[in-house]
Amino acid sequence: MRDRFDVVIAGAGPAGGQCARDLAERGYDVLVLETEPEDEFPRQSNKSTAGTFPSMMTSFGIPDDVVMQYTDSVVLESPNDHYVRTQTGAVLEFAEFKRFLVADGREKGATYRFDSRVSAPITDDGEVVGVRYDGDEEVYADVVVDATGPAAPLAKKLGVVDLKREKQAIGIEYEFEGVDVDHEGYADLHDAMMLRLDHDLAPGGYSWIFHTGADTAKVGLCYIQNEAHHDYAKEGMGIDDYLDYWLEKDPRFADAERIEGTQAHRGSAHIQPPGSLSTDNFMAIGDTVPTIDPLWGEGIHKGMKSARAAAATVDAALTPDEPDTSAEALSVYDQLWHSQVAPKQKTRLMMTELLYLAPNERYDRLMADLRQTDDDVLTEINNGNRAAFRQLFHLSDLPLLAKYARQRIAE
Known part of the structure; x- marks a missing residue:
């Protein structure tokens, strides 16, 4: 007998985990395939700054115990000035957040298989009917969802996404202690998320300090391989070099040290409009699409919203006595994405x-x-x-x- 589920989701990130939670809660038989081993999860994929908003926490039932610090302002910095706006936020402990989604999804009935690398879709007469993973392992489903982020092994092979290298943003972040979050001449960053626009530090992008309590903060930067990056980049410098340069130059880091036991958070996302989002028996969600907000880089809330839109579409497609998972039926997800997930x-x-x-x-x-x-x-x-x-x-x-x-x- 074939290994079969109602829905197979590739990837256990925020989008994949939330899609599994929603579908399992509706009573569907859901399988999530995740590349990382469970005892290390999410060591390799612990990539996000994890800055989000309380509206996400409320909408998706996320507990307070995965929050490192609630914030009450957003600070924008330029090389010689700054602007402060009152805006509540939440800096998550991203690994704990992802583990919560897995645990809650399992409690609702979803099945997880870790150490399971998805490699390709299985098609029959041109339509997706399942996925291949770990070499020759196969699993079949009525609907397949790609939530693997920029890797997109299914969406790329199906021609659903065309992620362009010149639109790829890369980033790096560390967790520090000893950060002077209220240094003379700079904005007070207590309980704040700060984004700095400065081509000297992040050509073609921005850098950030997210306060995580006392004298600790998440500190990082990202940039896109865009025209501005080529115009302002320093010869021979990569992403790590720019972060080191900022740490040496900014007096707020004079006594800062990396928090022992924490690892570098490295990640990438594409800043470009999506092409298609679905086809027969298939949808792409989260950063696979991509869904990240292009202006400020917030991806968690939008990824979760794309997951919910996909789950609602699956529910509508599988509920009738004669289920319909055709491209036309699943295009409802595309409409929801453009109208509710990422309008304008x-x-x-x-x-x-x-x-x-x-x-x-x-x-x-x-x-x-x-x-x-x-x-x-x-x-x-x-x-x-x-x-x-x-x-x-x-x-x-x-x-x-x-x-x-x-x-x-x-x-």
Whole structure:
């Protein structure tokens, strides 16, 4: 007899784990295949800064005991200025968060197989009917979900995603103690998540300090292999070199040391619009799509929302007496993704590209502009409102807009 489930999910990250929770709770027979061994999980995939918002915690029933620190403000820094906005947040202990999703999914009835590397879809007459893993192992399902992130072994082979290398963001982060979170001349970072725009430190990206209590913080940076990175990059320097450079240069780290027993968090994500999201008997969720917010890099909440949208679509497809998992039926997920998971994604991508193309001196002016802009306008900007976004532009930005236009034409 074939090894068979209602749904097979590849990947036990936030999206895969949440999709399994939702489907198991609805009574479906769900299998999650995860590459890492269970006794190490998630050592290799402990990659996220894990900054998110209380709305995610409430919506998905996440317990407080996976939170390292609740925060009450977001700080934006430029090379010579900063802006502070009141915004509640939560910095998660990412490994504990992922282990909670697994434990809760199992309690609801999901099956997990660790140390199980998915390699390819199994197709029959052009349609997905299962997955192959660990060489010659096979498992079959009515619906297959790829939640493996940028690796995307199923989505790529099915032509559902086309992740471009030049749109890939790479990042590194360490956990430190001895960080001066209220250093003279800088913003007070107590109970704050700080994002710094500075091409000297992260050309074509940003760096961050997320306060995790007392004198501890998550410290890291990321950048995209974009035109700005090529314009501002220092010859011969890689991602680790930039982090070391920042640690040596910034007085807030003068007495900082890596917390013993913690490891580097390394990760990548693609900052690009999705192509398709599903096909017959198949959906891609989380960073496989990709789903990460392009502007501020928040991926947990959006990944979880994509998982819930996929689970709802599966439920609607499998509930009738005659289940329908065709591409047309599963395209409901695509609609939910664009309307509820990542609305106005194209506008947010445009805002992101313009932001990273801007020079450092424009970042200083941006901080002053933000202080003079009321909260309602800022909320509209963050929601992708182009009219509100235009309020931040000056005549002096015309060369920047022209540069962006040339880049888009070239693409």
